[in-house]
Amino acid sequence: xxxxxxxxxxxxxxxxxxxxxxxxxxxxxxxxxxxxxxxxxxxxxxxxxxxxxxxxxxxxxxxxxxxxxxxxxxxxxxxxxxxxxxxxxxxxxxxxxxxxxxxxxxxxxxxxxxxxxxxxxxxxxxxxxxxxxxxxxxxxxxxxxxxxxxxxxxxxxxxxxxxxxxxxxxxxxxxxxxxxxxxxxxxxxxxxxxxxxxxxxxxxxxxxxxxxxxxxxxxxxxxxxxxxxxxxxxxxxxxxxxxxxxxxxxxxxxxxxxxxxxxxxxxxxxxxxxxxxxxxxxxxxxxxxxxxxxxxxxxxxxxxxxxxxxxxxxxxxxxxxxxxxxxxxxxxxxxxxxxxxxxxxxxxxxxxxxxxxxxxxxxxxx
Numbered sequence: 157x158x159x160x161x162x163x164x165x166x167x168x169x170x171x172x173x174x175x176x177x178x179x180x181x182x183x184x185x186x187x188x189x190x191x192x193x194x195x196x197x198x199x200x201x202x203x204x205x206x207x208x209x210x211x212x213x214x215x216x217x218x219x220x221x222x223x224x225x226x227x228x229x230x231x232x233x234x235x236x237x238x239x240x241x242x243x244x245x246x247x248x249x250x251x252x253x254x255x256x257x258x259x260x261x262x263x264x265x266x267x268x269x270x271x272x273x274x275x276x277x278x279x280x281x282x283x284x285x286x287x288x289x290x291x292x293x294x295x296x297x298x299x300x301x302x303x304x305x306x307x308x309x310x311x312x313x314x315x316x317x318x319x320x321x322x323x324x325x326x327x328x329x330x331x332x333x334x335x336x337x338x339x340x341x342x343x344x345x346x347x348x349x350x351x352x353x354x355x356x357x358x359x360x361x362x363x364x365x366x367x368x369x370x371x372x373x374x375x376x377x378x379x380x381x382x383x384x385x386x387x388x389x390x391x392x393x394x395x396x397x398x399x400x401x402x403x404x405x406x407x408x409x410x411x412x413x414x415x416x417x418x419x420x421x422x423x424x425x426x427x428x429x430x431x432x433x434x435x436x437x438x439x440x441x442x443x444x445x446x447x448x449x450x451x452x453x454x455x456x457x458x459x460x461x462x463x464x465x466x467x468x469x470x471x472x473x474x475x476x477x478x479x480x481x482x483x484x485x486x487x488x489x490x491x492x493x494x495x496x497x498x499x500x501x502x503x504x505x506x507x508x509x510x511x512x513x514x515x516x517x518x519x520x521x522x
Contacts, residue, residue, distance in 0.1 A: 157340075159350065160186070160352050161352070162184050162353065162354045162356060163188075163339070163352035164188045164356045165355065166188075167323065168195070168358065170510075175321045177510035177513070177514050178510075179320060182320065186321045189324050189341070189343075190327065191362070192326070193325055193326050195325075199360050200503070201306065203305070203425075203500070205503070206300065206302055207301035208223055209224075209271050209273075209299040211269065211274075215269055219501060222480065222501075225505075225508040225511075226501070226508035226509070227504050230303075231301070234303060239311055240304040241304070244301055244397060245396045246297045246398070248262065248295040248399045248400070248401065249289060249400065249452055250293045255401055259295055262401065271299065273298030276293065278293065279291065288455060289452060290454050332366070332370050337353065338355075339351070339354075355491065355492050356517075357494045361378070364376065364496075367485075370489045376472070380432075381499075382429075382466055382467070384437045384441055385463075386422070386462060386463060387462055388422070388456070388461060389461075389462060392415060392419055397413065398413040410448070412424075413449060413452065426444070435467070436466065442462075471497060479497075480495070480497060481497050482513070484516060490520075
């Protein structure tokens, strides 16, 4: 039976970042197991491609800590590895007078979170920098950006591969059996099995299934949150990302306006909990997207809205704010590190998450 030090389950942006980070000092033999035909086929390639600044999260949360650390690491990696990005900036807008107190509260939270490059933008200044934006007051985040996510993942993949990481695509894990020396991992594909000293669960939407294979007593549960996007066919009337205030009732950022690296305008995502993974976009949602977008941006043409894509986010089941879950399973399954509920700002945080996982692996080895 083949033996390996570390098996990483999942080749989304998190699995790729962890593989790259762990491969850098060449201490470990590493395999990345991915059920799809290539890397980044699920949540990592169906999102807004935004580099977040860390505005929204509670101060003592992993999301805040890893987002702030991650954005700094990510900007450096993008520059060093020639991955296309733009530090474009974001406006969070109060479209009505009654929303201004909530915007100022959000600014106070962002300052407490030590988010850099923040400023309040008054209505007159808003009209100069974004004449088509409808807002009484804005909060500008200069550290928010956009990137080419596929190129980022491609760089991480080849850097890891060049450092000796093995990638096994189109491989579904059918069983994981704890043993004295680690874990026996098996796939019905070619009746293949191997022994790994450690497992790192980076499987995103499949992370509940993986943890149940290792620890059937785990009480961690995921719910699938679908986000739909509509693109805008005309020339973009905005130069920055434009967000509404977060929806406090259901705890998400609301339908916002983003630009991609080609300056193409998109609106989304919305949020709906689903039982199955279906990435089709309902044309009937056009009116809802147009109405939401028109609250922030004037003179949009409804006929220019067209279904773009959908993505699925893995949310942890629970009440209120749910943080990233990144933990050793020392008592039940020594050598198993579980990453669970890695949704936004997971892309921004990917390199910081990888550093945290490396620290946990080093502690396990010690």
